[in-house]
Amino acid sequence: MEQCFLGDRVLLEDDYLGPATLCVDGDGVITSVTRGRVTPPEGAKVTDFGPLLVMPGLVDSHVHVNEPGRTAWEGFDSATRAAAAGGITTIVDMPLNSIPPTTTPANLEAKLAAAAGQCHVDVAFWGGVVPDNSTCLRPLLAAGLPGFKCFLIHSGVDEFPHVTADQVETALQQLQGTGAVLLFHAEVDVGASPPGGDPRHYSTFLASRPRKMENEAIKIVIEKCQKYGVRCHIVHLSSSDALDMIRECKATGAPLTVETCNHYATTCGYLTFQSAEVPDCATQYKCCPPIRETENREALWAAVQSGLVDMVVSDHSPCTLDLKQPGVMDFMEAWGGIASVQFDLPVFWTEASRRGLSLHDVSRLMSASTARLAGLGRRKGALRVGLDADMVVWDPEEEWTIAEGDIIFKNKISPYLARQVRGRVHRTILRGSEIFGSGQLTSPPAGQKLLLGPKRDEVPAEAGEDNSTAIEPQTSQ
Template identity: 60%
Template sequence: MWGSSVSAVRSQRVLIGEEILPALITIKDGKIHNILPDAGATRHTAGEVLDVGNSVVMPGIVDCHVHVNEPGRTAWEGYWTATRAAAAGGVTTIVDMPLNSIPPTTTLKNFHEKLQAAAGQCFVDTAFWGGVVPGNFLELRPMVQAGVAGFKCFLIHSGVAEFPHVADSDLHAALRQLQGTGSVLLFHAEKEMDSLPCSPDPSEYSTFLRTRPDIMEMEAVRTVTELCLQYQVRCHIVHLSSAQSLKLIRAAREAGAPLTVETTHHYLTLSAEDIPSGATQFKCCPPIRDIANQGQLWSALRAGDIDMVVSDHSPCTPGLKRLDSGDFSQAWGGISSLQFGRLCYMPH
């Protein structure tokens, strides 16, 4: 942050509401005190004025979907590097997912281990999601009281053995525990189904895409919307990739479901048609879909059907991406993008 002598920041591009205007931001006791038209700079003489020229000055971004992976998989990412990357990208708050750390944040004891691992290492504000896995429903209320932001579950294999996906009985047990707490249950909304016939070449992105068709997401979203309406517990669909699910989401909200939805930077900026053979750095789950789908996601975001854009930052060590073989079937499914996300939607 700026030194204590800085009492104002001037820019030709300050984001104020939905407008970008020249302005002077005055600072008092380390906090924004006032935002003045740029002409006000001539009347502001106390302290140092930091002129950032044409650089955009805007509120810090909250990224509520970040996999930091510490403790246990700190070689993939840790708080020291993740939160520095966040700060470099204009992200001032992250919310850390309950996987892929070891142990995962699925018990009160494990949550305290995560807090200890993060202590003294965070360069931005950091909050934490808990996790719902088979059999841990009695841990949920203690974790709410300890300060977790909410809970994440998978309706399909998560990719790591220590965070198994839930069955219907686990969901009902968890939602009963969360009633009246004000907490939220997050869903990785894909369900295992028969995939389409595949090309024999695992280095082709189209081969991988056929293993995660839109119907897997649609059927999972159908389950989420029904549960949300039944229990009236806040539910949240993480990293929506398929625009085909939007009709279900709109109908559930109109029926009174307290449901929110996010999508990611990569679904809004990348398309399946442009992913080269063997480029496993583009693999994520759910997958990046075609350009027509991308356009529909943008329209839904503008219409308010999608509530937020997140990174789903999910890094790993280079070897796990199988860059040498380009095999999408074996590569880790995650994209490392925490520091780049604001480029997707920052004002121009």
Template identity: 50%
Template sequence: MSGEQVLRSKRVVTASGVREAAVVIREGRVAAVLAPADVPAGLPVEDLGDKVLMPGVVDCHAHINEPGRTEWEGFETATRAAAAGGITTVVDMPLNSIPATTTREALSQKAAAAEGRCAIDYGFWGGVIPGNAGELDAMVDAGVTGFKCFLIHSGVDEFPHVTREDLARAMPILARRGVPLIVHAEMTPDERPPQGDTRTYRSYLESRPRRWEDDAIRMMIELCREHRGRVHIVHLSSSDALPDIAAARREGLPFGAETCPHYLTFDAEHIPDGATWLKCAPPIREAENREKLWAGLARGEIDMVVSDHSPCTPGLKHLDRGDFAAAWGGIASLQFSLPAVWTGMRERGHGLESLVRWMCQNPARLIGLEGVKGSLVPGADADLLVFDPEASFTPEPSQVLHRHSLTPYAGRSLTGVVERTYVRGQRVYTRGEPAPSPVGRWVRRPGTARPVA
């Protein structure tokens, strides 16, 4: 898309609601959102009929694994799949790449691996690990979105978990720089592998109880209160933590949380024995827990839904053995997050405005790009999605654009089809066909990064 052009639809998800409107795009940005009758004469207008025109999805939680474990995924394949899923900005986690993004030099290596290979815009989280407090300012200057830590073994030895003492050193730095700390909130003095028959999902679920999350979240609320920096809980699984999160927000603490499509879609009661493709950490819990997560979203206690795309090679899932103790924990989902969430939303009576709030606006706010990404407002990047919210489809392995086709959404009927995806006004996906040339750029948190040449 070049020059000044207009996309018109009977259903545009705008800042003031869903309405008939025309989005004027100029030089890669939203120039205006107008009533159709107010479009200046002479502009080329494409009428989308009643297909939904909405902001592109912002996914601020994905493990792309490059460099170092590119056989698991990689920037080219991950961002191509993301574009097919309506995602226009993705933020990569500091693990499971090698090296982990815990130093300024490691960030440079990751940025070099991504440059010129991404179909959509992208950012990077840095990592807080024991002993790297001296690297944090330099990584902010270089452009990280914020920092992630684990309170329990991360699954890879190159990204060790932190103690409360480590956080006491790191959090004042992050608060001073105005960047969030995002936290894998599981904590236990007695970590143990699944017991008994490790082919059963119950054995895995019981090995990571809700209290691990609940205790970790209470500690992070205390640290948020002490240091007054933004704290965000990633991939919330335990609904038992919702009252504590709500109380922290009522207190005015800068404290938030996200959940993921798999926690909102699946339930422990229906995971078959040996179904290691559904192993993740924290685990998928019971159906009653899932419904309480949906209620927490509706009440605003959970801010957003992001993918936590965490793929691996199929062999690491030990599909032949179906052993939950041995299998890698992570779910491949970038391409299907939006329809998976929308399918659950429709079943529960939630509409398009909530979809945009949970998957576009609020993630953009967390990464400091409110008004730039995730909204159809004048001046924002023209990251757009043409979406058919009534159409259904069943993903097949041959359609999966991730590096590996293993995903729990294959064979599952989903509602909501991505027709087209635009990044800064450039079409990067048309139903079934990714664009041939990557256009993605590194997007940094405004006001913090001082890129070094």
């Protein structure tokens, strides 16, 4: 049955925000977009969102689901429920910290089997580059993955070892001409002496991960990106010292993109996430690379505002309570990861609106750019004819305080607890069907496993171009 969605505030391309009518076919694909309210076709099912804001569903391209193998940390059911509650209609799962990691075709099959029947939003998958799996990269691309992630330092889990600069070169040689992207956790060991301070103090942990670790790693990434012309992406940028060399690299036309995360750049409830405010043993703030100083945060914000930073993601990396124990465990011992996927939109909008970013900026940073990174730009990231009818329907003016009872992801540990935020999600629409509304999930799992089509060699690899291919989705049934 054809559906039509109407609203007074619908965010479309070309900076349009106003009344609009979207018609959707039985497969959940947008068939028409009309600026203004128009009379729907006879017999169409009509949904009127009234004064609520309608935007493209968010695409979070950096989520650690951890299933199979570490489902006590998180799983497809809980992670995608939380995503749906946050207006996220697509996530891209990282190749770790699941067991096995997504580094071989057989391991990918285990991942897809684990996801079956559990996904409340659409899910795509990154592969991993580890020592000695270079011969698996092309088969994983053929299986439908958009790209791979690697570490230049210990990943935190032994089953996903980091790679050397030479192994990065081997991987990039395999990826040349494919249109695939290689994601980098950009930190390297710089031989710094172990910090001698009190491990309960955040300053001790911060001293153990100096900016130099990121800066030196990003130099390596830039050199390899320029040498091989393969799309390279820096995940969770934390060090503002690297911004000048990133700017210079992009100016050459090299296909480099960069993301940062809410926890590196945001303020919530008028309290700043910066190293000086983190209390002793407040391990809910620990992540790698670390949250840094005030001036660093301000420089990251300037890079987000200027467009030098391409996107903002959650890096949702949860764990069980025994690995964090906020208020008890020290920073050097605790797991390094922040859980936040459900709160991406209000957390970012709270500060972005204060700094003058527009709703179109938010959609670009959290939907369009992330969709393109993952090869989904011809299906996700905008309200456009031919794309999926994925929408987040929300009130950007509503203020509320995040409470533990609001949290849907599995382990209720987050630095955003008790933070006042601006913007509340009222409804989430996935391919034309409501999956979240009135504060709860409203449908059984309807997400698809998104795998790219076979014509990857026809995809342009230049920076800024839409790298997406046709997608052959597998339903998660």
